[in-house]
Amino acid sequence: MQRLNVELGARSYPIIIGSGFLGAPQQLLPYIHGRQVCIVTNETVAPLYLAKLIEALQGFNKLDVVELPDGEAFKNLDTLNRIFDVLLEKRHNRTTTLIALGGGVVGDMCGFAAACYQRGVNFIQVPTTLLALVDSSVGGKTGVNHPLGKNMIGAFHQPRLVLADTDTLNTLPARELSAGLAEVIKYGLICDKPFFYWIEENLQRLLNREPEVLAYAIERCCRNKADVVASDEREGGRRAILNFGHTFGHAIEAVQGYGNWLHGEAVAAGMVMALELSRLRGDIDNDLVERLRQMLQIAGLSQRAPVGMSAASFLQSMQIDKKVLDGKLRLILLQALGEAVIVDDTPREMIMDALRNCGAE
Numbered sequence: 001m002q003r004l005n006v007e008l009g010a011r012s013y014p015i016i017i018g019s020g021f022l023g024a025p026q027q028l029l030p031y032i033h034g035r036q037v038c039i040v041t042n043e044t045v046a047p048l049y050l051a052k053l054i055e056a057l058q059g060f061n062k063l064d065v066v067e068l069p070d071g072e073a074f075k076n077l078d079t080l081n082r083i084f085d086v087l088l089e090k091r092h093n094r095t096t097t098l099i100a101l102g103g104g105v106v107g108d109m110c111g112f113a114a115a116c117y118q119r120g121v122n123f124i125q126v127p128t129t130l131l132a133l134v135d136s137s138v139g140g141k142t143g144v145n146h147p148l149g150k151n152m153i154g155a156f157h158q159p160r161l162v163l164a165d166t167d168t169l170n171t172l173p174a175r176e177l178s179a180g181l182a183e184v185i186k187y188g189l190i191c192d193k194p195f196f197y198w199i200e201e202n203l204q205r206l207l208n209r210e211p212e213v214l215a216y217a218i219e220r221c222c223r224n225k226a227d228v229v230a231s232d233e234r235e236g237g238r239r240a241i242l243n244f245g246h247t248f249g250h251a252i253e254a255v256q257g258y259g260n261w262l263h264g265e266a267v268a269a270g271m272v273m274a275l276e277l278s279r280l281r282g283d284i285d286n287d288l289v290e291r292l293r294q295m296l297q298i299a300g301l302s303q304r305a306p307v308g309m310s311a312a313s314f315l316q317s318m319q320i321d322k323k324v325l326d327g328k329l330r331l332i333l334l335q336a337l338g339e340a341v342i343v344d345d346t347p348r349e350m351i352m353d354a355l356r357n358c359g360a361e
């Protein structure tokens with residue numbers, strides 16, 4: 001078992017990574033302060049892991065469950081209201097702890113519900129996808145999508161605990177595992193060059209779900225994310241590097257309709273675009289772009305824009321990005337492998353060229 005800490009002063013919390021402890025109360029109970037709990041999960045994850053989690057929660061005088069419909073298409077305000085409906089109908093108060101059991105969609109919505117319900121209650125992340133284990137469960141970004149833009153309505157609200165049981169990956173569909181690998185590769189690219197080389201060498205073992213290889217990748221990503229978040233909790237500056245590939249990726253998700261491309265799939269293509277742009281700026285060479293393409297291909301991830309999506313529609317959607325300041329795009333690019341930078345002076349034509357080099361029309 002590994003235990004990391006996200007250092008945020010009074011809001012610090014542990015990330016406990018291990019296997020076989022979903023039903024074990026000793027990991028969970030110290031972080032639940034009141035006697036009321038509400039688990040938020042979805043229709044796919046509930047049959048797999050809900051009973052196990054409930055085993056660990058015997059003795060609570062109020063234990064409710066909200067089972068959401070599955071999918072990115074449901075990450076919106078209407079679905080969020082279902083959580084509030086249950087919390088109010090069952091008379092949950094400010095001592096309630098919400099527990100997110102699921103992937104990033106459940107985690108982001110449960111976290112946002114926790115940020116809002118009675119102006120804020122505690123919550124715990126129990127991630128069950130690779131993407132959630134390596135990224136979304138850590139750092140306190142919570143929220144929902146708007147038809148015009150991804151994660152546009154939300155709040156920063158840190159969990160009390162991230163309880164990461166890697167056994168949950170045994171049931172994850174292969175497509176979802178690959179989507180999670182996109183965010184794993186992101187950490188190598190933006191801030192951890194040795195890890196990038198490690199992923200290159202171990203990609204097949206990750207795809208084969210070798211437990212110790214997965215556990216190592218999860219711990220390394222969480223360590224990197226915890227470090228970035230601790231230095232800039234609310235994205236005043238450095239935290240924006242975690243958005244590498246996301247300005248392009250979020251445009252794909254929004255324009256294609258949420259759920260058609262998985263978040264990790266869109267980020268994968270977006271990272272190639274960001275890297276290609278870094279190459280056009282003269283900061284990295286073609287070898288790195290090709291190495292990324294090769295890794296994504298092995299992982300079964302796209303390296304190109306969706307068929308029929310134009311460079312102009314990318315740019316239009318990218319204008320709604322949260323990093324836009326005074327109408328100016330701010331992009332996360334690489335100045336070298338493992339060194340992401342925030343750039344706000346990239347000429348529009350160069351962005352169009354990068355997009356077209358990656359298949360945009």
Ligand SMILES: NC(=O)c1ccc[n+]([C@@H]2O[C@H](COP(=O)([O-])OP(=O)(O)OC[C@H]3O[C@@H](n4cnc5c(N)ncnc54)[C@H](O)[C@@H]3O)[C@@H](O)[C@H]2O)c1
Binds near residue numbers: 128138139
């Ligand atoms: N808050 C953040 O910092 C952050 C970071 C990255 C991504 N995100 C968000 O996370 C979301 C993507 O998360 P995701 O990739 O986990 O997708 P997801 O939550 O939709 O889960 C993927 C699919 O796997 C299923 N599933 C979950 N766990 C399973 C398991 N153990 N076995 C079998 N099936 C399982 C889910 O029901 C779903 O169908 C996006 O909305 C993205 O914006 C947030």
Ligand SMILES: O=C(O)C(=O)C[C@@H](O)[C@H](O)[C@H](O)COP(=O)(O)O
Binds near residue numbers: 135138242246322
């Ligand atoms: O935690 C962060 O900060 C990230 O940017 C992590 C991303 O992987 C994640 O997809 C995040 O939700 C994107 O943030 P957003 O602010 O662009 O919505």
Ligand SMILES: [Zn+2]
Binds near residue numbers: 135183246263267
């Ligand atoms: Zn992401």
